[in-house]
Amino acid sequence: MVNILDRKKTAAQIVAGARNQEKMSAYDLINGIFDDFFELHGDRLSGDDAAIVGGIAMLADKAVTVIATNKGESAQERMLTHFGCPQPSGYRKSLRLIKQAEKFGRPVFIFVNTAGAYPGKSAEENGQGEALANNLLEISGVKVPVITVIYGEGGSGGALALACGDAVWMVENSMYSVLSPEGFAAILWKDSKRADEAAEVMQLTPEKLLAQNVIEGIIPESHSHKRVCRAIRKTMEQELGRLSTLSTEELLAKRYERFRKF
Amino acid sequence: MQLFNELKTLGQQHIKADKKAGERVPSGLWIACPKCHQSLYHKDLGIYQVCPNCEYGFRxxxxxxxxxxxxxxxxxxxxxxxxxxxxxxxxxxxxxxxxxxxxxxxxxxxxxxxxxxxxxxxxxxxxxxxxxxxxxxxxxxxxxxxxxxxxxxxxxxxxxxxxxxxxxxxxxxxxxxxxxxxxxxxxxxxxxxxxxxxxxxxxxxxxxxxxxxxxxxxxxxxxxxxxxxxxxxxxxxxxxxxxxxxxxxxxxxxxxxxxxxxxxxxxxxxxxxxxxxxxxxx
The missing domain is CATH 3.90.226.10 (2-enoyl-CoA Hydratase; Chain A, domain 1)
Structure with a gap:
């Protein structure tokens, strides 16, 4: 068992912490941070992906749009969400809600805990690549603040398509990488069991990513879900305050610059 | 009988393998299309490097x-x-x-x-x-x-x-x-x-x-x-x-x-x- 309060952790311990079963569910997180969450379903094209939860909620007295990847809690839910790996319909649902938020001037908050976009046969047939590509393209021009918190796993393009807005924060026990440490080890050493070593090489921890300016900051975690939610909420309010002072042109210029530097 | 004898002789004849033969044959003349598996003479791919059988464009x-x-x-x-x-x-x-x-x-x-x-x-x-x-x-x-x-x-x-x-x-x-x-x-x-x-x-x-x-x-x-x-x-x-x-x-x-x-x-x-x-x- 990883002690999530231990401040000096190896990359492998961070990975274990990010995947910890005790992580809050999407619903706990949303209801812990926001008030009056009203869930909205469907992508208006083909279905409703349970791996993406979205809707409207209140942050203080402001209406906001909230989107979260959802791993599910029971075994049945986990099957339904493919362990939190969104299908194309999930990414299309999130983009629909983001465009809706833009129309009504609502800021967007996205919470990410996914190993990646679902790599199944149906996902290929329904255009997983196109769905992710369209998110990246459209979100780059959305005229409201888009703020992301990675609260567990941030896996590759499936995470990036939900983390391409104005600010990305990570909680202490979370990871963000181009592929899983297992996959990395399998390619590099032809041995997926050396994932712990791979995690070190990959620089996937919040601290390393902050040093590279990939993220805006790190939110401390504790055993108390309530306290974590409070910490996230405080950060969300600060970020929204900062971004709300910008004109639309400034907001979009800064968003462009945020990725242009890499 | 004559036929059998001749066959026997041929079969028993020891032919020394010409180990250098391979070096005299240039490699890469025949290519298998990775998609339709047809064997192709390399010149048949033309300047566009396309399989004439299935239209696959080579990398x-x-x-x-x-x-x-x-x-x-x-x-x-x-x-x-x-x-x-x-x-x-x-x-x-x-x-x-x-x-x-x-x-x-x-x-x-x-x-x-x-x-x-x-x-x-x-x-x-x-x-x-x-x-x-x-x-x-x-x-x-x-x-x-x-x-x-x-x-x-x-x-x-x-x-x-x-x-x-x-x-x-x-x-x-x-x-x-x-x-x-x-x-x-x-x-x-x-x-x-x-x-x-x-x-x-x-x-x-x-x-x-x-x-x-x-x-x-x-x-x-x-x-x-x-x-x-x-x-x-x-x-x-x-x-x-x-x-x-x-x-x-x-x-x-x-x-x-x-x-x-x-x-x-x-x-x-x-x-x-x-x-x-x-x-x-x-």
Missing amino acids: ITARERISWLVDDFSELDADMCTTDPLHFPDYKKKLEKARVNTKLNDSILTAIATIQDKKFGLGIMDPNFIMGSMGSVTGEKITRLFEKATSEKLPVVLFTASGGARMQEGIFSLMQMAKISAAIKRHSDEGLFYLTILTDPTTGGVTASFAMQGDLILSEPRVLIGFAGKRVIEQTIHQKVPNNLQDAETVLEHGFIDAIVQRRELKKKIAWLLNIHEKGDS
Whole structure:
């Protein structure tokens, strides 16, 4: 068992912490941070992906749009969400809600805990690549603040398509990488069991990513879900305050610059 | 009896193997098409390097492609070289080998080119450069191409070929997807035309970004187009998937590309598309 309060952790311990079963569910997180969450379903094209939860909620007295990847809690839910790996319909649902938020001037908050976009046969047939590509393209021009918190796993393009807005924060026990440490080890050493070593090489921890300016900051975690939610909420309010002072042109210029530097 | 004796004699005769015979026969004269498995005499592939049996376009270098594709071009950012941000084992050796094989410094060639006096921004990814993987330099060159095309009001034609993000550059590879997408959005918002042509293979982070962001998306015949690798899919769903799941022809059926165009027709089709999308003021 990883002690999530231990401040000096190896990359492998961070990975274990990010995947910890005790992580809050999407619903706990949303209801812990926001008030009056009203869930909205469907992508208006083909279905409703349970791996993406979205809707409207209140942050203080402001209406906001909230989107979260959802791993599910029971075994049945986990099957339904493919362990939190969104299908194309999930990414299309999130983009629909983001465009809706833009129309009504609502800021967007996205919470990410996914190993990646679902790599199944149906996902290929329904255009997983196109769905992710369209998110990246459209979100780059959305005229409201888009703020992301990675609260567990941030896996590759499936995470990036939900983390391409104005600010990305990570909680202490979370990871963000181009592929899983297992996959990395399998390619590099032809041995997926050396994932712990791979995690070190990959620089996937919040601290390393902050040093590279990939993220805006790190939110401390504790055993108390309530306290974590409070910490996230405080950060969300600060970020929204900062971004709300910008004109639309400034907001979009800064968003462009945020990725242009890499 | 005579017959039997002769056969016996022949069978028992010891023929000394000519070990040097192999050296006198040049290799690479006969090639098997990776798609239809037909054996082909190398000269039958022609300048376009296309299987005469199934129209599959072989994986060619960006320099080979540009040699028959355009009338004229001036290359951009040819000297840009990647660093090794993660100090990844053997990465530098790999890069060196790829540079020799492709005569490129990274996995894409970018240029301002002309076909029939139509000027446009051109990018050609090279599948022979670490499987066309997208590193920081790939991303930077594409972004600069779009920025230049946006400011000069030029259309962009991009040939994709990639195994996906380059894992040797970790998170920086991933960031390229967002960087390029934002530049494409600015280009698109100016009403400018962006044409992608998918070549073998187009997968992973490239499919999940600029390959699928074209106003029009064409593909060569029998190209592998997908997001996840076949092995990953099979491990995920614990089932065999059909061999043609990620063929261009299947992807066309599912509605994610506009048309499949044979390699020898590409130049003509590109010229036509550039022509009809020309902005009135230029």
